[in-house]
Amino acid sequence: MKYNPSKTLSDALRQVQTECVECGLCQIECRFLQEYGSPKQIADGFDLLKEAHRTMAYACSLCHLCTAVCPKGLNPAAMFLEMRRAAVKYGLGPYPQHKRILDYELRGVSRRYTWYGLPAGCETVFFPGCTFTGTRPETTLAFYRYLKQYIPSAGIILDCCAKPSHDLGRQQRFQALFNEMKGFLIENGVKKVIVACPNCHQIFKQYAGEIAVATAYEFMANDGIPTRREHPEAVTVHDPCALRFEAPVQLAVRQLLKKQGLTVQEMRHHGRNTLCCGEGGSAGCLAPELSEQWGILRKKEGNGRRTFTYCAGCVSNMRRRMPTGHLLDLMFEPEKALKGRNRVLGAPLTYLARLWVKKRLKREVHATVIRERNLSR
Ligand code: SF4
Ligand code: SF4
Known part of the structure; x- marks a missing residue:
């Protein structure tokens, strides 16, 4: 697609352009903004044709601290996410340095690492997320067993919520991955997802529509x-x-x-x-x-x-x-x-741990609906 700077300007960016009063509160908190300027300066000068602007938004942590402190109710983090999406749209991002995280996601949604086990009457599922399952296989099983004491029909899903694609601005890929999962859950009567991972929570809360999301911590x-x-x-x-x-x-x-x-x-x-x-x-x-x-x-x-x-x-x-x-x-x-003596696994053992959890669940869960999904392309 031919690049047109004025068309790239999004709602979040325009709002920052017109409403940011450059009070400096977000800059006090954030090294990224200290380096690149106030959100208004960045929005006013944003141009993907400039070398520095092609990668700039990928240096923001998307942590939303700027959003939390802004007295004008602005959301600079959303603007930086939209800048990432614009970079993807014009064939610039993501960059070779992102390959490792995208490979991680690719494995997460593959047939090898996914597993859905829904018992009869299942309306609630535990969605531990890739990193939690890989680093803490025993705790993953421990929480699921704990949950089953209260909700015997609770199911479990080993899959990736696709936050890496989401945060890197690959919105089309993200939606393809997430919506396929969401459709499957709705079709099979799942009404609530309990997560262990804050990133999964963010994704489900924003995109899962009628499916409710809660954390393991609230449940406990x-x-x-x-x-x-x-x-x-x-x-x-x-x-x-x-x-x-x-x-x-x-x-x-x-x-x-x-x-x-x-x-x-x-x-x-x-x-x-x-x-x-x-x-x-x-x-x-x-x-x-x-x-x-x-x-x-x-x-x-x-x-x-x-x-x-x-x-x-x-x-x-x-x-x-x-x-x-x-x-x-x-x-x-x-x-x-x-x-500080818990066993916490690191890569590449995390991948073996995920396979171990899957094997245990296959034996343990009396599921009437089972699937592995393969969306690794
Ligand atoms: S979201 Fe980005 S700009 Fe906002 S505080 Fe975090 S790193 Fe800084
Ligand atoms: S806190 Fe809000 S108004 Fe102040 S500089 Fe940051 S974005 Fe602008």
């Missing part, structure tokens, strides 16, 4: 494991940026920590104003130094305290720098989690 806080134990140290919480606007989830997480007898000392940036761990938007593929900055800030605010979060991707990224654990590890193996 309501039906919960009322274990009380004493732990002398205070812990802190890293709220994943994909759930920054989900106050009920953040509350459920703190309730679960309290039920474990833990005291939470909040970091300066938490809840709605949380920081990205550095993984967001695959920004590290093209701008590793900017994405590193988020991790460095998080470490500083963590101040050496044991940190619990509820995103497997955040844990993997943050534990390089600071003592970080996953909330579901804490729920099912509290003693180990408090000492």
Whole structure:
């Protein structure tokens, strides 16, 4: 398609152009904006014909902190996502540096790694997500078994929500992948999806329409494991940026920590104003130094305290720098989690783990509807 800058201008971009007052609040929080200018400056000067603008939006973490702090109610993050979509539309993005994450998605939707098991009367399914299943195969099964105690007809789906395509601006590919899954779920009577991953939550909430989405953390806080134990140290919480606007989830997480007898000392940036761990938007593929900055800030605010979060991707990224654990590890193996001794797998073992979970589920789930899907092309 021939590039036409004025046609590339989207609603989000035009809104920033006309309504941003350049108050600087978002720039104070974000190194990416400090480097490239205020959202208005970026919107006014945006031109895909400029070399620097072709990749610029891929350096934004899509973390929405700018959106959270904007007094004018603007959404610069949405503008950067639209800039990525424009780059894809004109055959520029995604870039070779994104191959690894796109290959990850490709495997996630392949026949080898997908598995749907829906028992008779299944209306609720657990959707653990690729990263959670791969890094924590035993905890994946533990949560599903726990869920079945309350909802015996609960099913399980091993599949990818296609967030990598979504965030890299491949909207057509994303919609093809997600809508096929959504259609299958609706056709088979699924009304609710329970997720472990904040990114899956974001995708289901935005695109799943009539299918409701909830987190494993809300489910446990309501039906919960009322274990009380004493732990002398205070812990802190890293709220994943994909759930920054989900106050009920953040509350459920703190309730679960309290039920474990833990005291939470909040970091300066938490809840709605949380920081990205550095993984967001695959920004590290093209701008590793900017994405590193988020991790460095998080470490500083963590101040050496044991940190619990509820995103497997955040844990993997943050534990390089600071003592970080996953909330579901804490729920099912509290003693180990408090000492940071849970078994967390890394690639390539994560792929074997996903196959192991699939094999176990095939034996364990009395499913009347089963499928593997193959959308790897
Ligand atoms: S989404 Fe995050 S990284 Fe991107 S501009 Fe906003 S605050 Fe900065
Ligand atoms: S916070 Fe909002 S109004 Fe202020 S500079 Fe950022 S986008 Fe513009």
